[in-house]
Each structure stands twice: as C-alpha cells, then as structure tokens.
Amino acid sequence: MTSRDGYQWTPAAGLCSGLPSTGVISPPTNLPPGSSHWDVVVVGAGYAGLTASRDACLAGLRVLLIEARDRIGGRSWSSNLDGYPFEMGGTWIHWGQPHVWREISRYQMRQEMSQSFDHSRGVNYFQLRTDHGSSTMTHADEDVLMATALEKVVNVDGALGRTIMPYPHDAFHDPEARQYDEISVQDRLDELSLSPEEGSAVEAFILLCSGGTLPTTSLFEFLHWWALCGYSYQGCMEYLASYKFRGGQSSFAIQFFREAQSTGRLSYVFQSPVQSIQDQGSQVTVTSRDGQTYSATRLVVTIPLNVLSSITFSPALDSQRITAMEIGHVNQTVKVHAEISNRDMRSWSGISYPFNKLLYAFGDGATPAGNTHIVCFGGAQNHIHPEANVEHTQQAVEAMSPGNMDITRLVFHNWSTDEFAQGAWFFPPPKLLSSSLDALRRRHGNVLFANSDWAVGWRSFIDGAIEEGTRAAKTVTDELRVLRDLPIPK
Amino acid sequence: MTSRDGYQWTPAAGLCSGLPSTGVISPPTNLPPGSSHWDVVVVGAGYAGLTASRDACLAGLRVLLIEARDRIGGRSWSSNLDGYPFEMGGTWIHWGQPHVWREISRYQMRQEMSQSFDHSRGVNYFQLRTDHGSSTMTHADEDVLMATALEKVVNVDGALGRTIMPYPHDAFHDPEARQYDEISVQDRLDELSLSPEEGSAVEAFILLCSGGTLPTTSLFEFLHWWALCGYSYQGCMEYLASYKFRGGQSSFAIQFFREAQSTGRLSYVFQSPVQSIQDQGSQVTVTSRDGQTYSATRLVVTIPLNVLSSITFSPALDSQRITAMEIGHVNQTVKVHAEISNRDMRSWSGISYPFNKLLYAFGDGATPAGNTHIVCFGGAQNHIHPEANVEHTQQAVEAMSPGNMDITRLVFHNWSTDEFAQGAWFFPPPKLLSSSLDALRRRHGNVLFANSDWAVGWRSFIDGAIEEGTRAAKTVTDELRVLRDLPIPK
CATH class of the missing domain: 3.50.50.60 (FAD/NAD(P)-binding domain)
Structure with missing residues (x-):
C-alpha cells in the first residue's frame, strides 16, 4: 500500500510524493x-x-x-523501495532502551537487528568541512575529536554529568540540575574555549540531536541525552545511531x-x-x-x-x-536519504557546517542493488524544505563530500510542513x-x-x-x- | 508477616530462622x-x-x-529489619535491564532507587587479602586492577568481546561464540599470564558472578554477562551491584x-x-x-x-x-549480610581469596541505627552453610577485614539447602x-x-x-x- x-526523487521519474x-x-x-x-x-x-x-x-x-x-x-515509519527499508523518521533502537526492548523481546524480534555503521571496507574516513577549511581523518580520530569536545561541553560537574544527573530516568532527581535548563547550548559554548575543529564538530553533533539552533537547544536536555547514553560519546553513537530493524x-x-x-x-x-x-x-x-x-x-x-x-x-x-x-x-530536523552508486562510501561519515544546508551524514546501509545508502541531516539552522528545490537538496548532499555523491535516488519526509507533526x-x-x-x-x-x-x-x-x-x-x-x-x- | x-543472628537472640x-x-x-x-x-x-x-x-x-x-x-525477596531492607537474593537493578525497567516505569517506581556504594566518607579503600599477602588501595586503583585483569580474560577477539558477541541479547548470533561455551574460565586463565594480584582479583570477581568454581564456570556465560554490562568493568559494577530498591x-x-x-x-x-x-x-x-x-x-x-x-x-x-x-x-552462592557498628566501613570493599570461606564484600548501606551494612559473598569454592556454624560464619566475615567487623547482626538465606531453589x-x-x-x-x-x-x-x-x-x-x-x-x- x-x-x-x-x-522520492529519481533521475528517471523526478520528484514524486507518496511512498x-x-x-x-x-x-x-x-x-x-x-x-x-x-x-x-x-x-x-x-x-x-x-x-x-x-x-x-x-x-x-x-x-x-x-x-x-x-x-x-x-x-x-519506513518505506521499502527496491527491497531496502528507508526510515523516514525515528530509526535507531538499542537494548538499553527498556520499553522498546521489552517489545522487541516480547515479539521475538531480537534477531531482526542490522547495523548502520560498517567500517569494514571502502573509504573508511571522516570528513570535516567547515568555514575554516576541510580535513579528513580516521574514524578513530573522529571519535577522539568528538569525545574530547563533547566531554568539555557536558562536564558541568567535573564528573561528565554523572554527579548532577545520576539517574537518567529521573533527570530532575538532583534539583541542582534545573539550572541547566535555564541556559542553552550556545550559552555553555560561550563559556568554553574549543578549538575551531572541536567547535564545528560539537556544534554539528548537538544540532544533529536537537534539530534546532544552538540558542534554542536546552543544555539540560542535551545533558539528559548524554546521561541516557551512559555518559560517553561511544554510548551516544551506540544508543542513537547504530542499530535498526532489518525490515524497517x-x-x-x-x-x-x-x-x-x-x-x-x-x-x-x-x-x-x-x-x-x-x-x-x-x-x-x-x-x-x-x-x-x-x-x-x-x-x-x-x-x-x-x-x-x-x-x-x-x-x-x-x-x-x-x-x-x-x-x-524546536526540532525542525531535515532528514534526507541519498542512494549513491559509490560503494566505497559505505564507511564514510562527514560534517559540513555551518555553511551547508545539511550538516551531518554517514553511510547507513547498502541496498540490494549494491549502492550505498547515505543518511543526511539538517535542521532549523540553515533550514530547507527538501522538496521545494530538489536541485538545491542534491547540492547540499553533494556538498557533504564533493565528488563522491553520485545520487541515484533521494527519499525524505518533510516533517516541518507535516501538519500532524x-x-x-x-x-x-x-x-x-x-x-x-x-x-x-x-x-x-x-x-x-x-x-x-x-x-x-x-x-x-x-x-x-x-x-x-x-x-x-x-x-x-x-x-x-x-x-x-x-x-x-x- | x-x-x-x-x-537472623544477633548477639542477644542467637540464631533464629524465619524473617x-x-x-x-x-x-x-x-x-x-x-x-x-x-x-x-x-x-x-x-x-x-x-x-x-x-x-x-x-x-x-x-x-x-x-x-x-x-x-x-x-x-x-527482602526482609525489613528495624527499618532496613535486607536483600536475601536477587537485589540489584538498572535501567539498562529492559524488562525490569519497563515495570519500574509502569509502576512509577523510578524514584524508589538507592545506591549501594557510597564512597563519600569513611575508610574509602579496597582491601585485597590473598594467600600471598594483604594490601589496601584506593577504589580508583581497585578499578584499574579489576578492569585490567578482566579485560585480559574477556579479550578473546581483540575487541573485548564486541566482535564475538555484538548483540548481548542474541549471544549466539555469531556461531563462533559457541567455542567459548566449550571451555571454562579456568581453561581461559590457564592461557593467560596474570600477576598474582590480578589473578586473585579476577578469580574472586568471576566467582562472585558464577557462585561456582573456576572449572565449572562457562567462559561463554561470563562473556555474555560482560557483553550485557556494556563490555566494561565499570559497566559490570553499574549494572550488577549499584542500584537497588529503597523498599527492598x-x-x-x-x-x-x-x-x-x-x-x-x-x-x-x-x-x-x-x-x-x-x-x-x-x-x-x-x-x-x-x-x-x-x-x-x-x-x-x-x-x-x-x-x-x-x-x-x-x-x-x-x-x-x-x-x-x-x-x-553450578551456582551455590552464599550471601551473608553483616550489620556492623563501624560507620566508616560504609565506603569499604574487599576480597579475601582463596583462603577464606567468603570471598567478596562491600559496604552496601547504612541502617537507621547508624550501622554499616556489609554484604558478603561466598560460593561453591570453599562452600559453607552459614547457619550450620554461626561462629565460623562470623569468622569468615571478620576475615574479610580483620579488626573492623564488629558484628551486631547477621542475616542470610541458605539457597543451597533450600529445596525450592x-x-x-x-x-x-x-x-x-x-x-x-x-x-x-x-x-x-x-x-x-x-x-x-x-x-x-x-x-x-x-x-x-x-x-x-x-x-x-x-x-x-x-x-x-x-x-x-x-x-x-x-
């Protein structure tokens, strides 16, 4: 049905609504x-x-x-296109998410998991493109950059948030935590001295989480996400973007x-x-x-x-x-799936920020046709309506990794114009x-x-x-x- | 009721059955x-x-x-004695345990948590007593010792178990994992060269998990626990022994x-x-x-x-x-609660192994009377029936930290003689x-x-x-x- x-946009059919x-x-x-x-x-x-x-x-x-x-x-919700499930909205799940996992267990779907990341073949690097320049690095170096920078942001208590928010499921347990809902991530960044690379990486990551802008993103809620993810960047990646349903x-x-x-x-x-x-x-x-x-x-x-x-x-x-x-x-996330014929990009990830209309993307799967599925994110910062000008959307995907994005299909849901969301x-x-x-x-x-x-x-x-x-x-x-x-x- | x-044993009443x-x-x-x-x-x-x-x-x-x-x-099950809940068997819970947490959330009991460990006051050290001697160290050093030694045991794949067991809730996902059910933890230890301190620490910890002996403890299942705990010693402590119900x-x-x-x-x-x-x-x-x-x-x-x-x-x-x-x-765990009047022991933990009849203990709470609650564990290795000779049981508690265990109460359930367990x-x-x-x-x-x-x-x-x-x-x-x-x- x-x-x-x-x-969906394809070179042959152009832009079509409905999936x-x-x-x-x-x-x-x-x-x-x-x-x-x-x-x-x-x-x-x-x-x-x-x-x-x-x-x-x-x-x-x-x-x-x-x-x-x-x-x-x-x-x-998901749409299967040529045997591959594209996730239009909420996607990733983890056994540390208790209500989800209870249901996965109850429906005996434990073996229906697949992994988003696959760094086993292909280009296997991270690309950071900012107003200051462009660099590529290994995923190990990406992890160090992200972890180092994020830890500076969340370390409001000298314990990476563990003291101020010891119970992720009772985030206001310590009334002292409320003060971090008074301020934005921008306020917090203003207190810190991050290197330009750290700043770009961490801003793009936090905007990936909030879909807002830095002044409209509550620091408390970002700390809450961090606590839920086990107070580590590795945890963030595992809980937020690693595992999804094989069938969508x-x-x-x-x-x-x-x-x-x-x-x-x-x-x-x-x-x-x-x-x-x-x-x-x-x-x-x-x-x-x-x-x-x-x-x-x-x-x-x-x-x-x-x-x-x-x-x-x-x-x-x-x-x-x-x-x-x-x-x-404040979340006006723009999520755009690009199917590209470059198989080597399966192991790629990248940030293009703040100049680009999309800011974060990575190889999220391989389609039965052998193409790479790249998932791209933008948000309120530099907001677009992807269907309004498909050429601009393609350019934003292309700008994530110039020369590597030979797009054969775009798939997306515009949540901002969706009257029921x-x-x-x-x-x-x-x-x-x-x-x-x-x-x-x-x-x-x-x-x-x-x-x-x-x-x-x-x-x-x-x-x-x-x-x-x-x-x-x-x-x-x-x-x-x-x-x-x-x-x-x- | x-x-x-x-x-329960107290100096005044002696040994009484029923709680x-x-x-x-x-x-x-x-x-x-x-x-x-x-x-x-x-x-x-x-x-x-x-x-x-x-x-x-x-x-x-x-x-x-x-x-x-x-x-x-x-x-x-738990028994409240003088306003303090003693946990006779299964105790600790964590929001990463999906079925438990779904129920805690459903019954709106998220705010009923209390923490076992409290290193904020008192002696604040770890005591390692072995056949080779005795030492004390900070909890930070305890963590390093345990983590280093355990990582050697679980690192069967060069990735601390992550490669061989990527899905903790689908532990046989990679058929290669089955080989680790063919061997015991003793077999694995025989392959390694641990220092005497590392050996004692890691053996006591694994026996704390299995309640068996090293040759009767499946390496696979210990790897499974490790995976469930996020592939880290810190995770083990958080998931296995940190949080319990305020009301038992x-x-x-x-x-x-x-x-x-x-x-x-x-x-x-x-x-x-x-x-x-x-x-x-x-x-x-x-x-x-x-x-x-x-x-x-x-x-x-x-x-x-x-x-x-x-x-x-x-x-x-x-x-x-x-x-x-x-x-x-194979689990014949002996769990003995000791209430002691020494308040400073709240922040103590210790291993006495293999000579002692109990092998692992730590400060688990403070009673309304202001005493410290120490929870002690033994198992099939050096097994005892704690009610059979209470004096010997007291000596085993005392031997965990000689001179510091002024026992005012013992509480336990003998699971080995319990015909329904x-x-x-x-x-x-x-x-x-x-x-x-x-x-x-x-x-x-x-x-x-x-x-x-x-x-x-x-x-x-x-x-x-x-x-x-x-x-x-x-x-x-x-x-x-x-x-x-x-x-x-x-």
Whole structure:
C-alpha cells in the first residue's frame, strides 16, 4: 500500500510524493455501523497510541483508535523501495532502551537487528568541512575529536554529568540540575574555549540531536541525552545511531496494531483528523473534521506538542499547558536519504557546517542493488524544505563530500510542513521542561495525554512513546476496572 | 508477616530462622470452594510466575498461581529489619535491564532507587587479602586492577568481546561464540599470564558472578554477562551491584501480585509444593504434595532448573531437557549480610581469596541505627552453610577485614539447602547452554516453561525472569484467544 506521506526523487521519474509502506492501513476503517461508544478512544496511531490501544485491548477494553494519517507509526515509519527499508523518521533502537526492548523481546524480534555503521571496507574516513577549511581523518580520530569536545561541553560537574544527573530516568532527581535548563547550548559554548575543529564538530553533533539552533537547544536536555547514553560519546553513537530493524520501523509498529486487532476489540478510523474533544464528565466526545462523533469513558490523546493547539478542547486546557503549546519544541530536523552508486562510501561519515544546508551524514546501509545508502541531516539552522528545490537538496548532499555523491535516488519526509507533526522528535528550548513537564504529563478530566514529547526516560524517542502509551493504558485499565466493580446505580 | 525462609543472628537472640517480609501472602489461599479448572495454572510465584500470572489475568484469563513457599519472589525477596531492607537474593537493578525497567516505569517506581556504594566518607579503600599477602588501595586503583585483569580474560577477539558477541541479547548470533561455551574460565586463565594480584582479583570477581568454581564456570556465560554490562568493568559494577530498591525487592514483587489480584481473576495457593503434572491433551492437571488437583487449559512451570526433577511429568520430559536437569547449574552462592557498628566501613570493599570461606564484600548501606551494612559473598569454592556454624560464619566475615567487623547482626538465606531453589541464580558449567538452551525454552505439549535460568537476555537476573514470564503469558494469551474464537463443537 502507498501512503500519501513522503517523497522520492529519481533521475528517471523526478520528484514524486507518496511512498509505499507496510504501515498503511487499508481499508481505513473497520467501524461497525451504528457504533458510537467505546471504553476508550485513542487519538493518534504512533507508538504511544499503538501501545495504549494494544494494552487496553489486551485488558479487555473496547478501543477506538482514530488517526489523521493513512498509516500507523506517527513520526516513525519506513518505506521499502527496491527491497531496502528507508526510515523516514525515528530509526535507531538499542537494548538499553527498556520499553522498546521489552517489545522487541516480547515479539521475538531480537534477531531482526542490522547495523548502520560498517567500517569494514571502502573509504573508511571522516570528513570535516567547515568555514575554516576541510580535513579528513580516521574514524578513530573522529571519535577522539568528538569525545574530547563533547566531554568539555557536558562536564558541568567535573564528573561528565554523572554527579548532577545520576539517574537518567529521573533527570530532575538532583534539583541542582534545573539550572541547566535555564541556559542553552550556545550559552555553555560561550563559556568554553574549543578549538575551531572541536567547535564545528560539537556544534554539528548537538544540532544533529536537537534539530534546532544552538540558542534554542536546552543544555539540560542535551545533558539528559548524554546521561541516557551512559555518559560517553561511544554510548551516544551506540544508543542513537547504530542499530535498526532489518525490515524497517513499520515492521515493528505493525506488530502492535495486529495484536490489538487480534483481540477483536479494536475499532479504528484512519484518514480522519480530530477537530475537537469535549469532556462531558460522564463521557468524552471526539469530533472529527468530517463531523463524525465518537464517545468513550476515557480518552487518550497522543498528539505531539506542536500539534495540540489544532484541537479544540472543552473544557479548555489549563494555562500552563497552553503556554507550553505556544512555546512548542524546536526540532525542525531535515532528514534526507541519498542512494549513491559509490560503494566505497559505505564507511564514510562527514560534517559540513555551518555553511551547508545539511550538516551531518554517514553511510547507513547498502541496498540490494549494491549502492550505498547515505543518511543526511539538517535542521532549523540553515533550514530547507527538501522538496521545494530538489536541485538545491542534491547540492547540499553533494556538498557533504564533493565528488563522491553520485545520487541515484533521494527519499525524505518533510516533517516541518507535516501538519500532524509540525517538526521532528521533541527537543525543548531552555526553560520549557523545568516549567512545563509536569503540566504536560497531567490529565485533564477524563482526557489523558501520552506522547514521547513528555516522557520521563527516553523522551523524544520511540522508547518514550511506548513508555507513555503504557502509562496511559495502565491508568485507564485500572480506573475502568474499578468503575465496573461499582454496583450499577438503580 | 513472617516467612519461614531465612535466618537472623544477633548477639542477644542467637540464631533464629524465619524473617518478616511484605512478600508473605496470608491467608495462603483465596481458592473459591469447588473450583478446579482454570485457563492457566502458573507454578511458582517468583518474578517469572508473577509476570505470567499478572499478564494472563490482565488479558482476561482465569489464573491459578500455585507456590511451594509462603511468599512471593522466589530467589529474590527482602526482609525489613528495624527499618532496613535486607536483600536475601536477587537485589540489584538498572535501567539498562529492559524488562525490569519497563515495570519500574509502569509502576512509577523510578524514584524508589538507592545506591549501594557510597564512597563519600569513611575508610574509602579496597582491601585485597590473598594467600600471598594483604594490601589496601584506593577504589580508583581497585578499578584499574579489576578492569585490567578482566579485560585480559574477556579479550578473546581483540575487541573485548564486541566482535564475538555484538548483540548481548542474541549471544549466539555469531556461531563462533559457541567455542567459548566449550571451555571454562579456568581453561581461559590457564592461557593467560596474570600477576598474582590480578589473578586473585579476577578469580574472586568471576566467582562472585558464577557462585561456582573456576572449572565449572562457562567462559561463554561470563562473556555474555560482560557483553550485557556494556563490555566494561565499570559497566559490570553499574549494572550488577549499584542500584537497588529503597523498599527492598519485595516492595516491587508485590506490585505484580496486587495488580493480578485487582483483576478479580487470580486464584492462588501458597505453601503447596507441586508433586506431579499430567498433560492429558485437552487439559493439564497439577497435583500438589497434599493430594489436591488443579486443572487448566495451559500450564506455565517456572520452577528453576535445579528443582525441575522434583516434579513428575506425564508424559515424560524429553531426554535433552532431562540431561540438562541432571547436569544442573553450578551456582551455590552464599550471601551473608553483616550489620556492623563501624560507620566508616560504609565506603569499604574487599576480597579475601582463596583462603577464606567468603570471598567478596562491600559496604552496601547504612541502617537507621547508624550501622554499616556489609554484604558478603561466598560460593561453591570453599562452600559453607552459614547457619550450620554461626561462629565460623562470623569468622569468615571478620576475615574479610580483620579488626573492623564488629558484628551486631547477621542475616542470610541458605539457597543451597533450600529445596525450592537448590542453588542461587543460574550459572552454567561449560557445554550446558550450547547443548540445552533451546531444549529448556521449548514447550512440552500444553506445558510452557518460563524461568530466568533459560532467558535469552539477562539470563539469571530478575530481568530474565520477567522476560520469560512475559513470553509465556503472550503465548498462552495468543493461543487461548484463538481457541475461544473457534466455533463451539456440537
């Protein structure tokens, strides 16, 4: 099946929108005629919504899953093109991500891993291109450069962050950590004296994480990522960019959906954006843009922070949440896949910063045709819409390693213009988390909010989405179990 | 409530058996009169059985949990004495253990962590006592000694195990790894030239992991632990011995039990060892030692490997599993808690090996009375039964750091004489895993086997138990869902 999402460009066909994905659900609804009330309605079929729906279905609840898109997965989905899975959004997974790995283990998918990096053959170097010049170095030297520079940034406590943030899944454990949410990475860099090479490397890496700009990237949240990754650059590379699914993310997401379906208790409506949510006290009613209404005893909203304001809530949301929605997160990552015929580039990685429209790229796989898959990243800094001018996008890919990028295909999803995402994974500007995280996690009457954007552990990651879906389903299941045990009023 | 398990010795009261625990279930059964058939019977209420029961209950199945002991938790349980939790078996947890952490997150217990080590005050040194002499060193030097020596042992591939075992949760991924299950740690040590200090340190550490002897400790499995711990000694310390529950393991285990109970679908019988299991094809019948029978559509057996042969199976188990049961695992860890009045020992750690009856110990906490809690380990090498001669046990504690162990209390559980454990956590001799792991994981008709002893990931850990309970519950739930969808035969 083909999703309306995503773009592909090839020399022969030019730019085409829409990509095939096993995550497309067709027909888009299984709604039995006349049904209008469920135990729980889940809005959004990303990993948070899929997990909440599956767990609630397994627990015996009747669930309606309503989704704006034609596919599951939200900001994580894959498209198989000529037998190779291109990851349009969230990609990498690791056994140190507890919620993800519990599911991989439960679905017996442990042997479905493949490795992004392969330094066993080909050019096997790192290329650093900056305003000051260009150099190549071994990956070992790349690691030393990155580790040295990053350690200067995170070493706010003389212990590489271990003292200030000893529990990565309880990041505010030491209240002293809050001060680092008051400042940006730019503020921190201003305190340090990095060499030009160190500065370029570290800035590009941190922007790769945040998708924002240096002044809009919270230092606290970068420290949080660092802590999650075991307080080391090696850990960052292993946790953030090393392992992915052989069959693509959609091969994982579909497991949740199919299991929920197998209970016989899942209703679903795809291609149906939600317009408003009304909590009447005894039940909650969802109205879709096409005027359909669905009601339930509880509602789980899994809409990303940057999209929440597109839905009208009644009663109105609290002012703290509304303020957070107005601020929003800052991640406008541009992720562009390039298939190139140069096989030797499989072992290449590079930074082109700050002059280029893409800033970080590396060999991410080899296609069945024998080509190299290069994944490239840009963001709010020097932002582009890759489909707006494909020639410029090609030039930005080419500028990552001039002369080596013989592009045979481009694949991407524009998350910035995607009305149901309005950005990539969550990354907060300074002050957002310390002022609003609790508010974002709070319920609103019968409406629960579950999204990786406000997860506690691997916030912004697939793991965080599953964490949040699990939390919502447990709350709903506990509450409805108790409700049902109440004597029926006469 | 007081369990029959465990021992406490104090100068005033001498040796007493039985310890209080919040994991004791009283009354021991909630069996409705006349009930005899369930969807699933789960044998054993350790973490595997608790997880299987809870997940099956949540999925709407009627579950009977039958347990030989008077308490939940199996080989992991805690006893609170004067406001301090003593961990009688499995203790430490980490956010890198995916199944454990998913549950900690789900039960919102992230803030219930405490740290074992505290090097902030007191003597703050490591004491190495061997047949060759005695020395003290800083913990930094201890780390260097241990890391250097361990890296020599695990460096079978020139990459500290990363090449031979790239996926810790798929340890046989590279078939070349099997060769390390053919040999013991003793075999490996025989190939190396370690200094006497390195040798003593590394032998004591590996025996701390295996609870066996060097010739009965599979090198493969030690490599597996090393891989799980991120291929570093620092990782070993963090994953294996740094973080525990403020309220003790029983405060975690009881969450699973209470949640299963809350569904209204959990029956249970404690203090009732199982004698035989008969699979009649259409159902499975369990007979307890007191002659009660219980039948179910599916059965989940969570009995440890070393105890499995105490149950008669009909039809008989396959020969491969029986062979594995006859071989058994080798872990006869002796874990003795000493409360001592010397506050400065909070930051102490030590090895006394091989002459002493206990080989490894460290400051594990401070009691409300202001005393230091020292946890000591011994094993099959120089094995003792700590209750058999308490004076000898005291001497073994004292010999860990002569002159510094003013013992005010001893607490322990003798896992070797415990008929329902017959050893501590699983640790395999050479050849057991490569010949039998698949057989141990296999079902036997309507009988499923779930135990950390044959988990794939954190085998031997609480995490592995939850992994296995999850696997069993999913299988049962999937199968019974399908069975119920079948038209009822006329």
